[in-house]
Amino acid sequence: MDSSIYLEGDITVCEDCQVEKPSEPLQSDCCGTGCTPCVFDLYEEDLRNWRKHCFDNHQGGNLGSTVSDVLPVLTPSAFTKFELVKITALSEDTNLYRFKIPDCRSLGLSVGRHIVLRGKHEGRNITRQYTPVSPLLSRGFFDVFIKIYPNGPMSQYIKRWEVGQLMEWRGPYGHFTYTLNKYKHLVLLAAGTGLAPMLQVIQHIVNNDEEDTTVQLIYASKMYKDVLMKSMLDELGSYWNVTIIYVLSKDSKENVKARYGDQIRYTRLTKSILEKELTFDLSETYFVVCGTKSFDKDMIKYLKQLGINDEMYFKF
Ligand SMILES: Cc1cc2nc3c(=O)[nH]c(=O)nc-3n(C[C@H](O)[C@H](O)[C@H](O)COP(=O)(O)OP(=O)(O)OC[C@H]3O[C@@H](n4cnc5c(N)ncnc54)[C@H](O)[C@@H]3O)c2cc1C
Known part of the structure; x- marks a missing residue:
């Protein structure tokens, strides 16, 4: 892509x-x-x-405030309709969905916030959370990537989406906070679509010239072809303070035609892999975790075993 x-x-x-x-x-x-x-x-x-x-x-953002910027595009208390303008396949089961924001305005999210989609399945209203991956200051559009599960109610609703339709979103929500240079190192442990909030965090850091924090993203996927937003990751990984390690649990070196410079480990993400990759002072490191329930549980268990206390990690 x-x-x-x-x-x-x-x-x-x-x-x-x-x-x-x-x-x-x-x-x-x-x-x-x-x-x-x-x-x-x-x-x-x-x-x-x-x-x-x-x-x-x-x-992208230096246009100055206009009256329409001051009015929020989204509100947590009511659903707002946005037109779906583009669908791009990212992998076999995950698509990037682009929504238009009228009047070239911005969604106005702060880093790590998610939004809620309302859909209908078998005659009933359902809601699910999603994390936009477009830059926070993007104007005129926002992007979310969504994995389609074979039996998921929202997935069945989303599968039927067509460009031009209106979808209902509300928000923002979330408790993640980030302070400039508060930590020397930031380690982001992500699996699958858990990459979404991590992309926001990395973009936020690389877009600030005053940032001295170094970021290490450890991204677990089954196969190389399942890595989402690869070209965005390639670009983010080119910044001086960002390192990306891909951990592939079901792929092998022989199968993968990796991009030159990609750091890949062909294994499951275990405590010993973490120990090997975390080469800097852990007392100056903040950890962020986002994946499936079992991935989150494993990562938090490993972090605790490595001596990381509750104040030094955040789970999305
Ligand atoms: C704060 C937050 C942000 C999120 N952001 C995103 C995002 O940006 N993109 C995105 O695709 N999803 C995201 N999700 C997950 C999303 O909200 C839905 O859970 C997902 O789309 C499945 O909804 P569903 O109704 O289709 O399936 P559900 O009924 O929720 O689940 C159906 C089946 O899929 C399995 N399943 C559901 N979610 C996961 C998962 N994450 N990993 C493994 N198995 C799972 C369930 O165990 C179940 O078997 C986020 C969730 C949270 C809490």
Whole structure:
């Protein structure tokens, strides 16, 4: 998936200054011999410069407050309808859904917040939580990725969605708080769609030049092909303070055609893997966990065994 899908909508040229967005090299453009800088490093550098020059300045947030910004787009007390404008497959069972926000406004979420979707299944109203993955300051749209479960009531409702329909959302909700440079290191332990809030946290950190916190994302998936939002992760992983480790429980080195530079461990995420990967001072490290119920339970058990107390981790 091209990174423009989540960051700049479908923009390929800056609408204000007409500077073209850099295009991503093909895998075949990389010789795979470890050149420094690699063609992908150069692309990511170009993309960052372009984004700073164009997107950040014109499209992404420095437009100043307008009256319509002051009015909230969402409220926790009532559902608001948003038009579904795009569906993009991310993996066999997970899609990225883009919703339009009228008048080029922003959803106005703070980091780590989620929103609630109302749907209908077998004649009954149902609600479920989802975490937008588009940058917090995105204007005119927001994105959520959603895994479709074979027997999930909301999944059955979402499976029938078509572009142009209106869906009902309310929010924001959540208790996660993040303070600039409060911790030296942040370790994010995610599995599957548990990646969603982690993407928000990492984007929040890399977008602040005053951040000194280093981030390590340890992302558990079954197979390499199940890794969600890979191009976004590639880009985030290119920042000086972000390291990403993919832990694949059902894949093997022989099967995987990994991107050059990807750090992959072919194993389940166990306490001994955590011990091996956590090479810095744990007393200066804050942990964030988000995955399935059993993943969360295991990770918290391992953290406790590693001496991490309750104040030093947050479970989404
Ligand atoms: C704060 C919060 C944020 C969330 N953000 C997202 C998000 O961004 N994207 C997203 O896809 N989902 C997210 N979820 C999960 C989402 O709210 C629903 O639970 C999910 O979409 C399944 O709903 P359903 O009605 O289809 O299935 P359910 O009836 O809820 O479950 C159906 C079956 O799927 C299994 N199942 C449900 N959820 C999971 C899971 N996470 N891992 C493994 N098995 C599961 C259940 O055990 C059950 O067997 C979030 C949940 C929370 C609490």
